[in-house]
Each structure stands twice: as structure tokens, then as C-alpha cells.
Amino acid sequence: MTNFIGKKILAAYAAPALPLASLLLPVYIFLPTHYAINMGLGLATVGLIRLIAGIWDVITDPIIGILSDRTPASVFAGPRKIWMLAGLPFCMLGAWFLLNPVLGVGAVYMLFWSLVMVLGWTMMLLPLNAMGAELSNDYHERNRINAWREAFGILGVLIPLMIIAVFASGEGQEGASLHLISILVLTTLPLAAFLCWKFVPTRPLQTNTVTMKYKEILHTLKSNKPFLSLIISYFINAVANGLPASLILLYVGNILQDSERIGLYLFTYFLAGLIALPVWTVIARRYSKHRVWCVAMIFACLVFAFVPFLSAGDSFFYLLVCILTGLAFGADLALPPSMQADVIDVDRANTKTDRAGLYFALWGMATKLSLAIATALGFLALDLTHQNPFVLISLYALIPIVFKLAAIWLMWNYALDESSLRKIQNQQ
Numbered sequence: 001m002t003n004f005i006g007k008k009i010l011a012a013y014a015a016p017a018l019p020l021a022s023l024l025l026p027v028y029i030f031l032p033t034h035y036a037i038n039m040g041l042g043l044a045t046v047g048l049i050r051l052i053a054g055i056w057d058v059i060t061d062p063i064i065g066i067l068s069d070r071t072p073a074s075v076f077a078g079p080r081k082i083w084m085l086a087g088l089p090f091c092m093l094g095a096w097f098l099l100n101p102v103l104g105v106g107a108v109y110m111l112f113w114s115l116v117m118v119l120g121w122t123m124m125l126l127p128l129n130a131m132g133a134e135l136s137n138d139y140h141e142r143n144r145i146n147a148w149r150e151a152f153g154i155l156g157v158l159i160p161l162m163i164i165a166v167f168a169s170g171e172g173q174e175g176a177s178l179h180l181i182s183i184l185v186l187t188t189l190p191l192a193a194f195l196c197w198k199f200v201p202t203r204p205l206q207t208n209t210v211t212m213k214y215k216e217i218l219h220t221l222k223s224n225k226p227f228l229s230l231i232i233s234y235f236i237n238a239v240a241n242g243l244p245a246s247l248i249l250l251y252v253g254n255i256l257q258d259s260e261r262i263g264l265y266l267f268t269y270f271l272a273g274l275i276a277l278p279v280w281t282v283i284a285r286r287y288s289k290h291r292v293w294c295v296a297m298i299f300a301c302l303v304f305a306f307v308p309f310l311s312a313g314d315s316f317f318y319l320l321v322c323i324l325t326g327l328a329f330g331a332d333l334a335l336p337p338s339m340q341a342d343v344i345d346v347d348r349a350n351t352k353t354d355r356a357g358l359y360f361a362l363w364g365m366a367t368k369l370s371l372a373i374a375t376a377l378g379f380l381a382l383d384l385t386h387q388n389p390f391v392l393i394s395l396y397a398l399i400p401i402v403f404k405l406a407a408i409w410l411m412w413n414y415a416l417d418e419s420s421l422r423k424i425q426n427q428q
Contacts, residue, residue: 005135005145012199013132013145014152015192016084019185020091020125021156023117026099026178028242028371029266032379033249034174035101035110043387045107047379053114054372058365060122065361068127069354078202080127080134080357087123088193092186094120099182101175118368124193126364130356131200133341137425139418142338143281143289150333154274158267160184165263174249223350226416227343227359233411234336235366237297240403241332242374244396250382251396255389257312265322272326273333280331289335289342290414296331297404303328307397342421349424 005013036046064083071079094117101109132145163184164177221227244251248266253259284292303324310318344359378395385391 005141009135009200010145010148011152012195013128013135014149015195016124016128016189017149017153018156018159019189019192020121020128021153022160022181022185022188023091023095023121024153025157025160025266026181027117028245028375029248030174030177030181031099032246032375034178036379038174039101039103039105039110041107041110043379043383046110047376047383049107049111049114050372050379051376052111053118054369054376056115057118057122057368057372060119061126061361061365061368062358063361064122064126065130065357065359065364066355068130068357080131081197081200081202083127084124084193085197087120088190090116090120091124092120092189094118095185096182099178122364126360127357128196129337129340129360129364132337133344133356133360134354135200137345139342139421140285142341143284143334146337146341147277147281147334150337151274151277154270154277154333157270158274161263161267161270165267221347221362224343224346226346226414229410229414230336230339230343231362231366233407233414234340234363235370236403236410237332237336237407238367238370239374240400240407241329242371243378243400243403246371246375247378247382247392247396250387251392252318254387254392255312255396256310256314256318258315258318261315261319265319268319269322269326269329272323273329276327276330277334280334284335284338288414288417289339290411290417293331293335293339294408294412296328296335297408300325300328301401301404301408304397304401308393339416342416345421345425346416 032046032050035041035049036043041049068079068083071082094113094115098110098113098117128149132149133142135145136142160177160181163180164173249259249262252262252265280292280296303321306317307321310321340359340363341356344356347353347355347359381391381395382388
């Protein structure tokens with residue numbers, strides 16, 4: 001394991017994050033509204049389907065994580081790459097059918113192809129994240145590795161937004177947007193997977209010959225206190241981010257009454273996050289990652305506190321909110337994944353095994369389940385209240401602030417900093 005990674009390797013490693021992130025945009029922003037309203041499934045039904053898909057992720061994530069830890073390397077590819085290549089056809093097939101529904105499809109169609117796509121997505125994204133934790137054991141270099149991956153991920157969101165702005169902008173164009181995104185994903189994902197397979201070095205894992213019972217796994221996870229603090233805070237913050245992500249189309253359309261600018265708002269938000277990524281990485285070289293992350297979340301709360309006061313015609317002020325919260329979002333992208341790599345070192349020191357796949361499976365579960373819960377909570381609450389404007393504003397802006405404050409409270413005195421990590425690494 002090296003401490004400094006060249007740009008060529010970083011680019012090849014980060015490449016799959018671009019098309020995989022392009023799927024985030026439709027699944028959590030355009031897809032629910034399209035199936036609920038344009039395809040006639042209803043808000044409650046779509047919210048329930050998203051919740052079931054999240055539970056499916058909870059089941060599959062640890063299985064794939066453990067298997068990727070225990071899969072032996074072959075002449076063809078390392079254990080992480082084997083799973084990424086195996087997940088490629090599932091991800092592509094599921095993405096095409098889920099993002100291109102024909103009029104008249106029902107809940108079973110949406111549910112089935114959601115399960116297929118998220119399975120392939122997990123088989124590719126989880127090993128990719130685990131691979132990033134294994135490329136370097138340096139406290140600061142991990143910020144750089146994750147910043148590259150997340151930067152490619154943001155580009156994977158910005159590119160389809162630009163395409164949508166040109167070809168499918170405006171209310172009722174969700175179907176056209178999904179179709180364009182599906183074409184982008186199916187043309188770039190195979191190429192990105194090839195680049196990662198070809199140029200990213202593979203590190204042998206210590207866990208391929210190790211067998212642990214599930215009770216032993218749970219015991220060692222519980223004993224990893226930094227991991228517990230981090231994943232709980234991460235989950236709560238992910239719910240806070242998931243609520244506005246799943247409700248932005250409804251908020252912009254019903255409260256701001258400005259659906260024509262939805263592409264501009266989203267593009268500005270993610271562009272600000274991309275610009276802020278290296279800034280947060282530099283700041284985190286001087287201060288502890290967890291404190292920098294907390295400051296970013298506090299800043300996001302202060303900005304979002306103004307959202308309930310916006311109404312129709314306040315497009316400029318909402319655009320400003322998108323820019324400022326996008327800057328804070330850059331810290332969400334860069335710092336928690338780097339901290340996740342640090343807590344894996346705690347486990348490695350305790351167990352003398354490599355279980356990055358298992359750990360990133362648990363974080364994948366936390367991410368996807370939080371987003372599924374956010375979508376289900378938001379859509380079900382709006383369905384029960386007949387899309388009451390106050391409920392929509394509360395779900396979009398006020399409740400996320402409460403969740404972020406809870407995450408800040410839990411993370412502020414986080415114990416694992418640079419000096420303590422080095423002591424732990426010296427025990428390995």
C-alpha cells in the first residue's frame with residue numbers, strides 16, 4: 001500500500017463513479033415523480049416501492065461486501081474488480097428498463113427493475129469504495145482519493161443536467177430526462193469499468209482465507225466505537241440530505257412555481273459542490289476531518305433556515321441557497337468516506353484482517369436505506385395530507401435541519417483524529 005497515488009491511477013479509479021452517480025439523479029430526483037404522477041402510480045405507492053428497494057439493499061449490501069472480502073484474486077482481476085465486472089450487466093439492464101417505462105406499466109414493473117438495478121449498482125459501487133480505502137493508508141491522502149472519486153461523481157450528475165437543460169427541461173419532461181440519462185449511463189459505464197480494471201493496481205487481501213461467524217462479525221463491529229459514532233451520524237445526515245433531494249421537484253413546482261428552472265437549480269447546487277471539494281480537502285489537512293465536517297453541516301443548517309420564508313417569485317434567493325448549500329455538500333462528499341477508511345484501520349488492527357467490503361457494505365446500507373426512508377416518509381406524508389404546502393416546506397427544509405443538528409451533536413467529539421490513527425496503524 002502506497003501513500004501517494006498518481007493522477008492516472010486516480011482518474012482510472014474514479015471513472016466508474018461518473019456513470020454510477022448519473023443514476024443517482026434519476027432514482028432520487030426524477031424517477032419517483034415520474035412514476036407517481038406521469039405514470040399514474042401515486043405518491044404512496046412509489047414511496048412504498050422506494051422503501052422496499054431500500055430494504056433490498058439492506059439485505060444485499062452485507063452479502064456482497066463479505067463476499068468481496070473473501071473472493072480470491074484471479075489472473076483476470078482482483079477480488080474487488082471481479083465483483084464490479086459481475087455487477088455491470090445487472091446495472092445496465094436494470095437502468096435501461098427502469099428509466100424507460102412505457103405507458104401503462106405498474107408497481108410490479110417499477111419494483112422488479114428497481115431491485116435489479118440496485119443489485120448491480122451495489123455490486124459495482126461497494127467494491128469501488130472499498131478499493132479506495134485500500135489504495136493508501138495515509139490520513140490525508142485518503143481525502144485526496146475520495147475527493148477524486150466524488151469529483152467524478154459530481155461530474156456524473158452535472159453532465160446529465162446539462163443534457164436535460166438543452167433537450168428536456170421543464171415540467172412533465174421527467175420521462176425524456178430519464179431516457180437521456182439511460183443512454184449516457186449505458187455508453188459510459190462499460191468504458192469506465194474497463195479503465196478501472198486495466199489501470200488500478202490490486203492489493204492482496206488478508207481476509208480471503210479467514211472465516212468469521214456472523215455473531216463474531218457483529219461483536220467486532222460493536223467494539224469499533226469510532227465506526228458506530230460515524231455510521232450513526234452519517235445515516236442521520238443522509239436522511240437530512242435525502243428529504244430535499246427527493247422532494248425538490250415538488251417544492252420548486254408547488255412552492256416556488258418555477259419548474260422551468262429546476263435544471264439550473266440542480267446544476268448550480270452540484271457545481272458548487274464540485275468547486276468546494278478541493279477546498280474542504282485542503283482545510284481538512286489543517287484541522288480534524290470531523291470538526292471540518294461539522295462546520296460544513298452547521299453552515300448548511302444556517303442557510304436552509306431561510307428556505308421556509310421563500311415563496312413564488314423568489315428564484316434569485318433560492319438560487320443563492322442552492323449555491324451555498326452546494327458548497328457545504330462538498331464536505332459531505334469528501335470527508336465522511338475518508339473517515340470511513342480510517343475506522344477500517346481500527347478493525348484491521350483488532351482483527352488482523354481486511355474487511356473494507358463489509359464496512360462499505362454497511363455504509364452503503366446506511367446511505368441507501370436513509371434515502372429510501374426519506375423518499376417514503378416524504379411521499380407518504382404528502383399523500384396523507386394531500387400535498388399540504390406547510391407539510392411540504394417542513395419536510396423539505398425544517399426537518400432536515402433537525403436531523404443535521406443531531407448528526408453534529410453526535411460527531412463533534414469524535415475520537416479518531418490523525419495522531420490516534422497513526423498509533424492504531426503502528427499496531428498492525
